[in-house]
Amino acid sequence: MGEISLNINGKVEKHDVGDNTLLVDFIRENAGLTGTHVGCDTSQCGACVVHIDGVSVKACTMLAAQAQGSEITTIEGIGTSDALHPMQEAFKENHGLQCGFCTPGMVMSAIELVSKNKNASEKDIRDGLEGNICRCTGYHNIVKSVKAGAEKMGG
Amino acid sequence: MEIKDSYELPLSKERVWAALNDEEFLKNSIPWCEKLERRSETELAAEVKLKIGPMSTRFTGSITLSDIDPPNGYTITGSGKGGIAGAASGSAKVKLVEDKDTSSTILSYEVSAQVKGKIAQLGSRLIQSTAKKLSKNFFGSFVKQLEDMDKP
């Protein structure tokens, strides 16, 4: 066991955990931020996507120790229910979520996607969301949401 | 899944057969074999540390010989448990055919393999390639030992 200190959503989280602690477990269990989810064991579903220094990563495929010294942003860190992030707003307006389990990861991936490509086409969006699996929506409204989110973020 | 191959050895059938029943030969042929102890005429206890890519698991189990037909061949079966990884077994039907004219022996084998548990659930894409590779390694090093030994 050792102390790992991470900067999550602008707050320092210091906890005594084993070196084998995954970043996602640190976020969920130690920092108590349960918006980041775990949906698979093989780094494919993307329910655990967070940003590390602005870059999207799967928090289930990284040790907490590897994230030391970085700035971590989770779904809880991008907007509040009173002031949603434009991408969160777009998902709400376009019915881009149903059960909500994949949603935090989907939104985090979408934000990075749009920040890299403001004029993403439908194909760009579909390709760009390859790492996020949704079982409910058939992606139709997610794609629509990301397009709308891109407009909001660009505007 | 069936895996077949054969080797031609410039040796008598009896010589090859003896090697097929020689513990040291077998031990040196089993890839990553860490331990091999004879338990009976037909059974040996084995411990193998299998490494495939990042995976590294110790299998403990046995090597058994069956359908023994000296000096024409037998079936050699290795099966082991890899703890959390599951279990694996492979069975090779080995046949020896002597060519009197060239005084050489053709060793042919046919392998069937089976995996259980996590390695089946997560590694299905690698099962066949791995089984082939391990068979090749086993018979390859077996043959090489024989050849080296018979080099003047």
Place this chain on the structure above:
Amino acid sequence: MSEGIGASVQRKEDKKFLTGKGRYTDDINRAGQVYAHFVRSDIAHANIKSINTKVAAEASGVVAVYTGEDIDVGGPICGWVVPNRDGSATHEPPHPLLAKGKVRFVGDAVAVVIAESLQEAKSASELVEVDYDELPAVVNLETASSGAEIHEGMAENRYFDWELGDEEATDNALNSASRVVKLTVRNNRLVPNPMEPRSALAEYDELNDSYTLYTTSQSPHLTRLVLAAFMFQIPESKIRVVAPDVGGGFGAKIYVYVEEAVCTWASKKIKRPIKWTADRTQAFLTDAHGRDHINNIQLALDSNNKITGLRVDTLANLGGYLSAFAVAVPTYLHGTLLSGLYDIPAIYTNVKGYATTTTPVDAYRGAGRPEATYLLERVMDQAAREVGMDQAEFRRLNFIPKDAFPYQTAVALQYDIGDYEPALDKAMEMIDYKNFENRRSEASKRGKYRGIGVSSYIEACGIAPSAVAGALGGRVGGWESASVRVDPTGTITVTTGAHSHGQGHATTFAQIVTERLGVPNSSVELVHGDSDRSPFGMGTYGSRSLAVGGVAISKAIDKIVEKSKKIAAHLMEASADDVEFKDGKFTVAGTDKETAFGDVALAAYVPHNYPLETLEPGLEETAFYDPMNFTYPAGTHIAEVEVDPATGVVEIVDWAACDDFGNLINPMIVEGQVHGGIAQGIGQALLENAHYDENGQLLTASYMDYCMPRADDLPSFKVGYTNTPCTHNDLGVKGCGEAGAIASPPALINAIINALSPLGVTDMSMPATPQKVWKAIQDSQSVAAE
């Protein structure tokens, strides 16, 4: 903008999900909680010689280790049985909570290790030694009857052998037909894969000798009923089941599984809260799978190409144990749908349900109806090809005419209403069916084979009329409950036994209240998912939440309105018979008197001026609604594809769906349901398959090998509607959750066959993987070359 019925109101629940404030079972922690990890069988079929837990029990952090021998309560039960053809009953072998003496599929739980941390539980479970005596696996459905005996005394591994319809009339129709179209299809085995894996957190309260189970469930009340009455045999009131936010279900979260029950049972033994959450591979191994049928079909046609009879002989793979509704799926949810939306005078079906040494199979989105639709729409296509008719026109010719409703089918159901041609026409228009051949020839210039496929479907939803269910072998009722409580300030709390796992009940149900009581959407709160807080209800499955649960709310509102009118009449000094209620206001006919709904609510709780002698104070009503019949959503989906002959890759280039769901409460949510359903159907047709090797090992037990539909696999969808409101419920609604998954697989497979038909290809099995499609093209070319 209106917030009532028919408005695409944005969802009330979204903010919490979007900000990471959703509360799923695994997000909950209790003080002093420990973790359970299950030791599972790696072998499909074996006798257990011995289990040694001694070393594990002494390992670091271990609190307890239990095996089947320790468990003194019953296991999961079967909720539906059918009579066999010979009059005997469905074989219901026991399903112990932890394996006793034998394991019957890879993943069967053999022991549970409970430890202070999950890692310690996992490490210790590696120390549990199980000595097996391996038995032959039974994997192949076609030969299951001659496989090794899986359950003691169950002959030929057959759970049941059931029939429906008139065999003699059907065989007569086949014998006298001018053409008999024959086809065998396989409905591939699927894994439901809700994105939230199953999870349980069980806590025992010593003071009250009661349990609380937090679990990710579609039907918390049923979970409580089964746990209390059938497994533990304790008063139901001693168990509270809470299903917080549920991350998808698709059928897989209807049942009570062994893990949830073991955690609950053990929480009393060790007197500490126990948490268990499945990882994805455990989910693949233990969540009830879906589909897995083989259907032999014979369709009789007369010389005018009208259908005169249909015979379907089905084998259903039900896995190592009989799951709760496993029997209902291939029988009453399948056999009864074989008339589709066609006028078929004689139908007969025989279904044999087999055990195999694989994961149990049960309801998955559509449950039985996708299988019925698939076989029917495949054989319809085959028939159209054989008689040389256009696929759409052949269907049209055989549709039940719109003036024939109510229509009694040859397989027990009576369709109350429908009009199938407008949906077909609209879907054809949406996809520009008439110009398809131009597109086909244009594609062929680019070296692609283009095809179009039609699927017209019907489903029986709103599960279920209790009397019908009971007559058909169901052991529970099919009603739903709702309570509507008007608070003194006029806000409304609705409690229901239905439970959302993504369907947006909080929004849709609020819209019903808004429409009926004139209060804003934001004033309506939905309470569900907690057996202690909502009235007993049956939960959410079978597209029933709105058609049964929504109607129960409407019935409760009827009672609220009736009572409110009496209060209003008193306040306005009028006769209750003269009081009208509209837009949130009570008026007296022929006068200018009016009083607001809020004033009535206040009067009910502050009854200073109130007819206490004739009316109780308060304004809260409960209704239980049991539907008179199923609802029958129907429609047509048309898929258009392009096949790349060099690789066999199928690209979906267009999709038109036209559905008749009756009245729509929230079109935005309905459309989302259609999208999701189509995506799952496309998954089945193109991508997904649970693959077992001959030893019963599941080789597709992660997303590395089980192909989940991703964004780049799918197109955008065109969705349209027709509307014949349901005749027997107050809202005129039918249900929309399963339609997409029911309609889409045959549309897609028919489109692929259509694309390859110029090569002589007439069959394609699911999933139509690139390799399979490529092989079909290769084989057709080698046939042509010969």
Place this chain on the structure above:
Amino acid sequence: MYSTKYMKPNSTSEALDAINSLGEGKFLAGGMTLIPTLKQRLANPDGLVDISGCDLDSIADEGETIKIGAMSRHVSVAESAVVKKAIPALAKLAEGIGDRQVRNRGTLGGSVANNDPSACYPSAVLALKANVHTNSRSIAADDFFTGMFETALEEDEIIESISFLKPTKANYVKFPNPASRYAMVGVFVAQFGDEVRVAVTGAGEGGVFRHQEMESVLSSNFSADSLSSVNIVSDGLISDLHASAEYRANLIKEMTKRAVV
């Protein structure tokens, strides 16, 4: 995951000391394969040596070659102006590995050292006559890949960088496994004047391999049509539940045709 020790040295020599201080240590680069394996408890190293702090992530144009640091993330290669200009096919390959999140973490060195038979990068290394530079030597691509998941690397050897020879022309086309999105077949075609190299990944039982027959056909006539007469033998090709060896053989030819433009 079993318990393990995490170490993060600041140089390759420190990394070597670290690995030698462990009984059975593992180098941790991007972790995209290693961490999922550890999560499944399919390996139990006593320590992980994270080499992300060893300053191995530069990308430089060195005239005839492009030299890419082993810790360069796939996304860095995909977006590198240097790579895009000199070997756009390599950037395209990197852009197609896994998904965005995998590309943000996964590294060139990790992929090449692991030599997964379905990984994309080994095909580029082989086709682009790369040299693999380790802490102790340079290994030519043709000598580097020795079998499925096997390379010429010693246990305590670290890839520091890889130099890719700039081709006249190159292209990479992949047919992904529909589930995992790994290459079911990936073909890297590189032309160096009259010489053509064709490296195939995802298909060979022994991992990545060069297809000599297609190389010689393309060397004399660099056109997709010229490949029509080539017969791709399915012996030695992977057969799994997603694709038979026969189907893979077809894909090898088809992907190569598509790569030759």
